[in-house]
Amino acid sequence: MxxxxxxxxxxxxxxxxxxxxxxxxxxxxxxxxxxxxxxxxxxxxxxxxxxxxxxxxxFGRDGLSWAKIAFYYFAWFMLLAGIFASFVGIFMAIVDKRIPPCRGNSSAIAFDTSRPNPGLGFRPQLGVQKTLIKYRSSHRDSYGYRHGWGPYKEQLDQFLAYYTEADVQYQQQIECNGKPIDELRPQFHQGKSCRFDINMFRDRATPCVTQRNFEYDRGHPCVLLKLNKIYDWEPITYQNAAQVPEQFKTIWSSEFSNYILVECGGENDVDRDFIFEIEYYSQMNTTQIGGFHRNFYPFLNQDGYRSPLVFVYFKKIETNVLINVECRAYAQNIDNNDSIEYKRGSVHFELIVE
Known part of the structure; x- marks a missing residue:
């Protein structure tokens, strides 16, 4: 006991x-x-x-215990960070930074189609998700500039300045006028690209210039179009009137064989009734249709590369009405799809001029 x-x-x-x-x-x-x-x-x-x-x-641990566990996790995470950094370093060392590993028919762009199919982009676009161009042209003073058409003009000025800077900064740009594509292609692989002369719009007395506010203050907006870049994609242009779509047969010219053709119009029948007259300003010698010259392709990720541009001038449209506009690019290897889910070779935006 x-x-x-x-x-x-x-x-x-x-x-x-x-x-x-x-x-x-x-x-x-x-x-x-x-x-x-x-x-x-x-x-x-x-x-x-x-x-x-x-x-x-x-929390149940003294200072020594906390120091031990902190050191353990610090060493563990530093080891993981070192492993991750080493794999990233190996990846960056073996992957070409200019040439994508998957391109052409094996690229992600060609996933839904049998081949890469470029689309169109437009400016001005005040937001990535915004496709509406809406403003009031009745105010042509400073109030209208700040609260109406001013932001659209400023964005176009900034975008065109991007082309002017390229002329000064990049010596790899070359003059391509009159040169065959077979002669230019080897130079593209050397990192050179064709220079797009932004001043040609002013030389042709186009209304789409900053001095005329791109006609926004007069209710006749200018919209800038560009073809989206796809690495190593080269257009197959139409070579005769028999190959082009029906709407181009009557205006066909031998000059068209050097261009990706561009046309805009109302997306629906009711929208077409509200668009009365459109003019196009591009490298082509006509305002009936726009075009991107084939000498700017293929795009090979050259320093200073600038896509060719087309100005679409809505010379006469209905005011105070929402107009759905669709612009399309045409070439033999550009597929135009009318489905809502797959809009290929085209771009959509809306216009409201009050």
Whole structure:
């Protein structure tokens, strides 16, 4: 019995929270018992777990324990970061930064079609998801500039300045007028590209110039079109009137064989009724249709490359009406799809001129 008594006294002394001796509880120890804990006991245990002044523990760990676990995780994450950085370094060393590994018919662009099919982009576009050009042309003073057509003019100025900067900064640009594509293609592989002369619009006295506010203040907006870039894609242009779509047969010219043709119009029948007259300003010597010269392709990720441009001038349209406009690019290897889900070789935007 003496041995048992000694054992019990040591047990109670070592474990003051023994279920048999509630009075031995210490306010700096966690309460453990068979019965359900009261609310005060739960709060007591929680406060002791957060900070135990007796053992100098925070969240159940003293300073040395926290230092050990912090060092372990630091070393572990540094190891993971080193492995990740080494794989990124290997990837950047073996992958060509100019030539995509998947291109042509094996590229992601050709996933839904049997071949790459470029689309069109337009400016001004005040937001990536915005396709509406809406403004009031009745205010031609400073108020109209700030709250109406001004933002559209400013974006066109900024976009055209991007072309002017390329003329100054990049020596790889070359004059391509009158040169055959077979002669230019080897130079493209050397990093050179054709220079697009932005001043040609001014030389032709086009209304689509900043001096005339791109005609936005007069209710005849100019919209800029460009063909989206696809690496190593080269257009197959129409070579005779028998190959072109029906609407181009009557205006066919031998000049058309060097261009990707561009045409805009109302997307639906009711929209076509609201567009009365359109003119196109591009490298072509006609305003009946626009075109991108084939000498600018293929795009090979050259420094200073600038896509050719086409200005679409809505010379006469209905005001105070929403007009859905669709512009399409035409070549033998550009597929035009009318489905809502797959709009290929075209671009859509809306016009409201008040």
């Amino acid at each position: 003496a041995a048992d008594s000694t054992y019990m006294s040591q047990s109670v002394k070592s474990y003051p929270f023994s279920m048999s001796d509630r009075s031995a509880l210490n306010k700096e120890e966690i309460i453990i018992k068979d019965d359900a804990l009261t609310c005060d006991e739960h709060c007591h245990n929680w406060s002791i777990w957060v900070y135990n002044a007796k053992y100098r523990e925070v």
